[in-house]
Amino acid sequence: MNGSVRPALRLAVAAAAYRFRESLFLLPALIVVGSIVLAEVAAAVDRDAGPVPFTVTMHSSTATWLLSTVAGATITTAGVVFSLTVVSLQLASSQFSPRVMRSFIRDRLSQVVIGSLIATFVYCVLILRGIDGEAGSVAPRVSLTIAIALTVVTVLLIVAHLDHLAHGLQVGEVVRSIGGEGEQVLAAEAAVSRTEQRAATRYPPVGVPVLTVAAPRDGWVTQAPGDRVLAAVEPGATVCLETRTGAYIHAGEPLATVWPVPPSPERTRRRLIRTVLIADSRTMxxxxxxxxxxxxxxxxxxxxxxxxxxxxxxxxxxxxxxxxxxxxxxxxxAEGVSGAEGRLLLRPxxxxxxxxxxxxxxxxxxxxxxxxxxxxxxxxxxxxxxxxxxxxxxxxxxxxxxxxxxxxxxxxxxxxxxxxxxxxxxxxxxxxxxxxxxxxxxxxxxxxxxxxx
CATH class of the missing domain: 1.20.930 (Transcription Elongation Factor S-II; Chain A)
Known part of the structure; x- marks a missing residue:
């Protein structure tokens, strides 16, 4: 049981990491959470530590004006960046292909810029609550210095994002990016091939009972690692994948067949289903x-x-x-791969x-x-x-x-x-x-x- 849980967990982690890369929400959300933690740490340093060198000194009224201006400007600019991102997605969809949109969604710089803008806004708002409103008082130095630094970094990131977006919409950059990702996938597949032990294909004679595992849902097959499929069947068994990575499968269609029929068919069925990942959209x-x-x-x-x-x-x-x-x-x-204890995997x-x-x-x-x-x-x-x-x-x-x-x-x-x-x-x-x-x-x-x- 433990052996089947670990491959399923690794598949889930790999799928989650891929979704994280292709999300416009997750990385910006993490950056915003980091800004909240940073604001709390900076406030604690201002309360408990003495004067910190190389920090900015500013009256509270001026600091309040500055932080309010930065917060308003960053949240407005965040809306502009969102608009630019949507426009780039529309251009990519109409000019190139709807499938190319994923390259723009998973662009790391765009995600960082969006996260930085919102994080700077949140940080400034949180720092404002710690500024004393009395006339002549001094604003928290460490918190204010970090706010200014975040503002400068965010402005530079915006400029870099505009430059990156202008170059990224060029067709040469789009096809280079797709080709480069394809070569990375190819290198990974070649590395897997070098670790597998090739074997001759051996299909069951007509009339031999087999266990047919049906697909649990509709979708695209995104992962079907051979080593984990082999680990899901009993020693001495042969498992034949009735699909391939990148294929669309319908719920109820044969996903895999196993022979001889294992002593615990339901357990084998559950383990095989966990080793083949089916997603709503096709991935690379x-x-x-x-x-x-x-x-x-x-x-x-x-x-x-x-x-x-x-x-x-x-x-x-x-x-x-x-x-x-x-x-x-x-x-x-290869089409045929042998595993431990006489297991055989076929991928026709x-x-x-x-x-x-x-x-x-x-x-x-x-x-x-x-x-x-x-x-x-x-x-x-x-x-x-x-x-x-x-x-x-x-x-x-x-x-x-x-x-x-x-x-x-x-x-x-x-x-x-x-x-x-x-x-x-x-x-x-x-x-x-x-x-x-x-x-x-x-x-x-x-x-x-x-x-x-």
């Missing part, structure tokens, strides 16, 4: 495919008639190429390298024929990936990349309004770089027959 905790989904969404939005920004689409293609360059040559968690629904290629390029390829420069970028990136995977010994991925090139070439040949010179140039880019031996064959024959060899 262990989901590399979600990074590709966001990048593709930005590219599709850029190629839409409403926005018509092929330069952004080209940048998205390049970023997808950078991410796939690492992904296609990285050893990801995990994405293959070929599926990652399809997810990264299919929709952009379908939208690219109307924009030759985007098609050229796709050809160059696909050729670069073909060369890279060949050099890395991943020949099994080459057909999937070659298929993308062939399909795009076929679509370009049937695109109305595309000049023959443009088509010839694109065919040269498509076939010449991927296979240097075909350079001498780039002629009218190349444009009249399929590029697939």
């Amino acid at each position: 905790q262990n989901d590399i495919d979600f990074a590709l989904r966001q990048l593709v969404d930005i590219g599709l939005r850029a190629l839409s008639a409403a926005i018509n920004d092929p330069t952004t689409a080209v940048e998205v293609v390049l970023r997808i190429g950078s991410l796939l360059r690492r992904l296609l040559t990285t050893d990801l968690p 629904w995990r994405l293959s390298p070929q599926e990652y290629v399809a997810h990264g390029f299919d929709q952009l390829r379908q939208a690219a024929p109307a924009q030759p420069q985007v098609a050229a970028a796709l050809f160059r990136v696909l050729n670069m990936l073909m060369v890279h995977v060949r050099q890395s010994g991943r020949e099994d991925v080459v057909p999937a990349l070659r298929r993308q090139i062939d399909l795009l070439l076929d679509a370009l040949r049937s695109t109305p309004g595309l000049h023959d010179a443009d088509l010839e140039r694109l065919a040269t880019i498509a076939t010449g770089t991927a296979d240097p031996a075909d350079h001498s064959k780039l002629s009218d024959e190349t444009a009249s027959r399929p590029a697939h060899q």
Whole structure:
């Protein structure tokens, strides 16, 4: 029992930490609580300690005016910052994709600025109560000095936030951020893969009784760590995950199957449910495919008639190429993993390298024929990936990349309004770089027959 509680607790802690990062409330709330504690400590120092060097001396009437002005200004500015944040979310949703909004919500500087503004307001209000209203009295020095310091720091943070927001709304920064997060997830998945012991897949014969564990709720599968799934079943058992991280599952659908049927089916069912985390929204905790989904969404939005920004689409293609360059040559968690005491985990629904290629390029390829420069970028990136995977010994991925090139070439040949010179140039880019031996064959024959060899 204790062994099943600990994995569930670790999953809950990891999920809570991720929600904390993506919350506009939690970190500002903690900063405000810190300001309350700071106000109480500063007041206690002013009461009990003697004169503290390097503190500001000010009459109580002047200090009251100053603190009142700072409190009013900070709470007003907090409203302005909130408004700027909402506007940036609206711009990100309309210009890029609704899924990109999470990058702006989880921006740490925005959370710190909002928290600092409200914390400075709360601190000044709390300090005001300790100022003596008698004429000629001196305001608490330590409390007043800290208030002035908080005000200066908050002003600097506001300026930094405006600069950060202006740069953060640039498409290059948005796609760089998404790609960088995807690479972090990829590195974490590769580290997990190195610790797992790969095993041959072994599925039950037809008719063998199995325990089917149903999903307890609708939502996105955000975590399904292999070691914890293995620890949830009995020694000698085989557990097959009927879903994958990043997939949407409906309540009552098979979540996992276990065989042979354990002596305590209900206990095994409860333990397995606790090891697979289902959330209301999709996250990038262990989901590399979600990074590709966001990048593709930005590219599709850029190629839409409403926005018509092929330069952004080209940048998205390049970023997808950078991410796939690492992904296609990285050893990801295997389909079959063995655990202690004869346990076996099967993950038949995990994405293959070929599926990652399809997810990264299919929709952009379908939208690219109307924009030759985007098609050229796709050809160059696909050729670069073909060369890279060949050099890395991943020949099994080459057909999937070659298929993308062939399909795009076929679509370009049937695109109305595309000049023959443009088509010839694109065919040269498509076939010449991927296979240097075909350079001498780039002629009218190349444009009249399929590029697939």
